[in-house]
Every structure is written in C-alpha cells, then in structure tokens.
Amino acid sequence: MTLATENAASSTASREAVERIDAEAVNTAGKRQPLYAPRKKIFPKRASGQFRRFKWLIMFVTLGIYYLTPWLRWDRGPYAPDQAVLVDLANRRFYFFFIEIWPQEFFYIAGLLVMAGIGLFLITSTVGRAWCGYTCPQTVWVDLFLVVERAIEGDRNARIKLDAAPFSAGKLAKRSAKHLIWVLIAVATGGAWVFYFADAPSLFVDIATAQAAPVAYMTIAVLTATTYVFGGLMREQVCTYMCPWPRIQAAMLDENSLTVTYNDWRGEPRSRHAKKAAAEGRTVGDCVDCNACVAVCPMGIDIRDGQQLECITCALCIDACDGVMDKLGRERGLISYATLSDYNANMALATAGGTETINPDRVRREGGGLSDKVAHFHWRKIFRPRTFVYFGAWSLVGLVMLYALLTRDRLEVNVLHDRNPQYVLLSDGSVRNGYTVKLLNMIPEPRVILVSLEGLTGATMNVVGLDQPDDRSAAVPVDPDRLREVRIFVTLPADRLSEADTSFRFVVEDKASFESDVYRASFNIPEGSR
C-alpha cells in the first residue's frame, strides 16, 4: 500500500459521511441544452465561505453606490444644482462632485470608456472574469433576487420541492410574495435610475404625487421590466445567450490568468468509497463526488467539466468545496483560483508527463499534504509584460485626462465669421466685417468678460446691443454657467486697407480669474483695396 492511499484511508471514515447532494448540472458538458429546448430551472444552494462573504460586501457596496448616489448633495453656490452626481439633459450639463462637464467636453466620458475597456483587459488578464463574477449588475441583482427567493421559499431542496408541488394556497402565497418583492426591488432599481437625471428629492415628490414627466414613468417602467425579467426570470440565460462579454473576455485570458479551476490532478479518480478502493489497491483522489460544487452553482454547470463559457467565476464552488475539504481534514483548494500554466505543470506531475492516467500519489508527499513540487499561484505572476502594457495604456489615458481636467479653461470663445456678405463697404470707404461671437462662461458665477482685438491696427469693434462706443475692446456681461452669443462688427478705416495684415485675434479675458482664450480670425477686404 502506497503512502498516499494509506493517507487517504485514514480519512475514509469522514469521506462517506459527507452528504452526497442529489444535484445534476443543468448545463453539464455532456448534456448541452439545445437552444430551442425549454430552460431547465436552476436552484442554487446557499454557499458560505470567504468568497461568499466578499460577494456580500461587493453587493452591499455596489448597490449602495447605485441607490444612494443621487441623494448626495454638493454645494455649488446659487447658480448651479446641488446634486453631487447629475446628468442635466435639459441644460446639457453633467455634474460629478467638483467637476462640471459641458457637451463639448464629452471626450472625458469617451476617455473613461476607453479606460474602462483597457481596465477590463487588465483585470481579465490577471484575475480572469472577475467583472462577471462579482460586479456585473446582472450578477449582483440575480444574487439579490436569490436572497429574496431563499428567504421566502427556503434553500435548494425546499425550493425544488415547492416547484414540484401541486398548486396550493401555500404555494400561491409564497410565489406571490416572492414576485411582489422582486417587482418592488425592480421598481426601486428603475426609480433610482431617473434620479440621476433630475433633482432627486423634488423628483421623488413629483413621482409620488403623479406630477413627474411621462418620460420618468416610462423609464422607470422599462427598467422595472428589464430588472424583473433579467434578474428574476432569465438569470443565467442572460449571461449564456445574450451577453457578448463571455465571448470577448475569453479572448483576453492567457495561461497566466486566474480562473476558477477544478484541480483534477489531485481530485481524480473521484470516489465516495476510499476504503473499498484501498482494499482493491486503487488510489483515489480528493474529490468525494459530493456535488456540493454543482449544487451552489448559479449557472447550473459542473466546474469539474473544466473551463467553460457559462462559468462567470463567482467562486461559490470554491467555498462549497473548501467546506468539504475542511470536514475531511484535507488541504483546501481542490477547486481554486489557478492559472492554466500552474494547472498544466501539476497535471504533468500527476500524470508523469502525460504518460499515465492521473495518480494523486505523485502530487502527495509522505505523511500527508501536497508535494513541494506542486505549483501554486504566486502574486509576482501578475506582473508580466502583458499586464504592464495594459496598465501603462490605462494610466496614460488616465493621466492625460487628469492633466486636461486640471488645466482646462472655464472660459471659451467661438467665433463665426459672416460669409454672406463677406465684407460691407461703408459710405466713408471703410470696410466692416461681421462676426458672431460665442462667449462660454463655464463656471456657475456671473462674469464680465473683456473682449478685445489684437492686431489689425486702426480697426475698431462694436458689440451690437451693448451701447458702448466703438473701441478696441468691450466688456460683455455673461450669465453664470451660460453661453452668450453677441454680434460684433469690426471696422477698418479706408486709409488702413492697403497696409492691413488681415489676420488678427479676438482675445477674451476674465480680469478677475486671469482666465483667457484666443480666437484667430481673419478680416476680409474688397479685392483690389491693396
């Protein structure tokens, strides 16, 4: 008898004591459901362990951010809304705490999307489909809906029983309660969304008193429907059939990316009867075939089939298996986060380089425990050229945006030169050009902006409707956080026409904040004036 089998035999007593769950993976590799077949229901069992605790934390934080953010206040003075995060579509402004974005600054949002894209590459190449497993709204809301389902209908077995039970008053009560709470959650979800687009407290009152705009109710209705249908009814089908992410993310994984892995090099051959096997001289792996990993899976797969598209790497099977390994007095990590390269190395060890079937004895050392030759994930593997490139690109975009944000001007000028007519000859022989000048005061305070001519010696300007005498500059008051459009006539005297350099600049300045902007304009004169 080998040492390993002896070791296995020593824990045989508890091996058979582990309850075998009568679970069958709905999406198991061998029985893949055809697309036109009706969905088979999945009843995930409650898991407990470190990953489940981590997921509770993330659910708490992400839902908290989503539901509470619109209610945060942020004082911006009397001329701007005091909601910390607000997409003000009516006035075309986006407020995010101390940042205010005008429509022409939308490139910040584009930059954030680029960062999100590269960030996804970075996260996926290191810790695999962490987005799917922990933070994707679909995962979070399905988790939330499952909490409700468990609280009302009980855990896995009770739910299966209830589902199979004939129609009764009790079943109706439970089902109605469950769906009612789901709908309430869905309404709250759709309701929270609209608060990002208007002043939350006043909109809440408007909605409650049926005075809000129809589009608010429409939005809530649509998002209520999608939340209820996706989170309550469709669940894993959204990930498996509708979402492009699983396909894309798979392309970003490499052999050093962490994925949830069933370590069959120590688990196989799986057996519930180690004593009998030992008596027959066979070695058995650590897997006791208890189906705990299958029962907790919200995607209805068997992780022991290997990596598969359906797996969102929520790691609940790791928690379930670790619990069983603890009971058996074995090392945790029969199912674990592992990289393909480590897995391949360990597999080669267990199969003597692929020449034989898996023999767990080869990865065990005398006296129990895993052999020193077994490869484990080391944090240094995160730092590889690929992740450096991703991180570099991600930081570069971030730093460029940060720089642009910190140095941006809150005063801008845009000028439209009259094209028709290009110039106007006046009775004294001077030439006039018309300009439509747009002054952008991008802070929520009123300002007086000084517009002046630079270059074009001898020319004077007049702002239409301002009642100021012709001069080289004019002070234009602009409302807080607004654009003011003025007509400016620039006139060049007849005696200057022949010598004029027709390019000049409109300079706009705020004397109080020292902000300024410049527009390079040109001045048209009649042909032959030179």
Place this chain on the structure above:
Amino acid sequence: MSEKEHIDEVSGVSTTGHEWDGIRELDNPMPRWWVWTFYATIVWSIGYTVAYPAWPLISDATRGVLGYSSRQELTTTMEAVSAEQADLRAAIAEKPLDEILADETLRRFATAAGDAAFKVNCSQCHGSGAQGSAGYPNLNDDDWLWGGDIEAIHQTIAHGVRFDGDDDTRFGEMPAFGDILSRDEIRQVAAHVVSFTGTPSDPALAEAGAQVYADNCASCHGDAGQGDVTFGAPNLADAIWLYGSSEAQIAAQVRQPRHGVMPAWQERLGDPTVKQLSVYVYSLGGGE
C-alpha cells in the same frame, strides 16, 4: 422528395436532405423565443394595418380606425407652434416699431422671422445676405437712398419704390439729361462728381463741371453731393455707388438714368411681416 430522411451522425439531428459536396444542412428547429417573436410580429402587423393607413385602394388607401394621417400631424404641429408664438405675433402686430426694438425678446423673434421672410421674398434681388448687387442696394451698409431709421425702412418696404400699384410709394425720378445737356457738359459734370470723393481724369474738366452741377444737379443731390432721402437722390460724396463709380458710368447715368423699382409689400405680406422685415433689415448693421 425521393430521398428518405437522413440523420446526421454527430448531432443526431435530421438534415434537410440537401447536400453540397458532402456537406449537409442540419434541420434544427428555430429557437422558441425567435418563433414566438415572429408570430408576435404577424399579430402586430394585422393590428397595425387595421389601426393605421395601410392597404392601397384604387384611388385612395384604407384610412385606419385611429384616423391617423401624417398631413394631419404636420398641421397639428404647425398649429401648436403657431399657438406658442401667438403672443409674440400679437405683440408685434400691435406695438410700434421702436417698442419692438427696445424689447429684447420681441426684437429677437422679429429678426428671426424677418430673416425667414427676407429669404423668401427679398433675396431674389437683394441677395440672400442682403448684400445687393449692381442696381440693387446693399442693405448691410450705412448708405440709405430713402432713409435708414426704422420708420423709413418700414415705409420703403410697405409701399415700395416707384411702384405703380401703391399711391404712397417712394417716388423720385432723375430727368434724362442727355436731352438737356450737351455731351461736353455731361462729361464735365461727371468729372465734377468724381472729384467729390476721388481724383477726376482732368481737373480742368471737373472745374468746368462745377457750374453745370450747381445749375442742374444741386437742387436734388445737394451742393456738396450729399444727396437727399426725400427724393431718393443718392449721396454722390460717399464710397457707395449703385450703378458704378467711374466717370463713364456716372456720365451714362446722367445721360439716361436707370431707376430701380421695388414692389410694395404691405398688402401682400401684411403689416406684421413687414414690421419683422423692417427689424431684420435694420439689424443688418446699417440701421440709423
């Protein structure tokens, strides 16, 4: 079909019986959600053709039980917009022009509406930018034949210039001096007119023209050629010339003057639109 059913070995699914170079097409059913969506669109389309105009008939089409029509929708939209603007239009109709100019909102509305009316009715002669052309005055500049304050502009647009159909039309006509003056006198007076703003070809000629000008032209065009808006007599001492500024062009105009005609718009467009046009023209930059 003569072939009997063929079952694909790998998937165990029957095939359509078609074969291309040994490749057969599986005969999987459509996904259920797809099929139901398809049926739903059929049901929807029946309902839609009943509710909305759909089926073509010989001279018409079915109207649909909801009575929808895109023309009606356009009319409704236009009426809604008109209703929104009713207050502004009413204010423009009843207020005098100087009050319209003083009111920022009314002024903006009148300028925008005047712009649109100008493009339709005036741009054919004055140009889409009101820049004019030879014989058609530029309305952007500060030279006005009939006066450039808002009331004068309104008067000109409302009643036109030398327009037969309006008793209040602007009228002024320069005699054809080809019948009155000799060829030499015409050359002399043309040289003199050029000398108001520039250098004549022959100073002696211009000198001689001074007397001819004083006798024949000054009564309308003024002693220094400053013109008179009462008769629409152009200013001859500025840089702007409707029919050209060369001596030959001036001489031609003295001999056989050309006179522009503008229709009266008051009756055609109604007073509110004429007011809007006046505000627009006034705002172009030359208004006095």
